[in-house]
Amino acid sequence: MLGELASRRGLHDRALELDRRLVSRLPADSLARYNLACSLALAGRCDEAIVCLGVAFDLGYDDVAHMEVDPDLASIRERPEYRALVGRA
Numbered sequence: 001m002l003g004e005l006a007s008r009r010g011l012h013d014r015a016l017e018l019d020r021r022l023v024s025r026l027p028a029d030s031l032a033r034y035n036l037a038c039s040l041a042l043a044g045r046c047d048e049a050i051v052c053l054g055v056a057f058d059l060g061y062d063d064v065a066h067m068e069v070d071p072d073l074a075s076i077r078e079r080p081e082y083r084a085l086v087g088r089a
Contacts, residue, residue, distance in 0.1 A: 004035070007072070012043045030059035038072035049073075050081045057085055 007015035019036040026032045033056035040049035053061075053076075064086055067073055076082045 007039060007042060012039065015039045016043050016045075028059055030056045030061035033059055034061045038070065041073050041075050044075070046076050046079065049076050050079065050085070053082070053085055057088060 004015070016036075016039040019032070019039045022032045023029070023036050033052055037049045037052040037056055040046075040052055053067075053073075067086065068077075073082070
């Protein structure tokens, strides 16, 4: 939740730090991975965001409807790698 608040305030580096910390504590949590992917995308780390999103999918994240409208993912949504992930779900 702290990561989301930091992100909403435009503190993308802080959100990224918090999300990385959460993933290190909960490495098998698909939602934590999804949130990290969002933070990476917002920080302009698009390649890392897509890889992280793939891990979230592998861990069971499957809310494609949300992904398609989540503004955090706008920077990667048109990339072929993102489209391939969405097609997997």
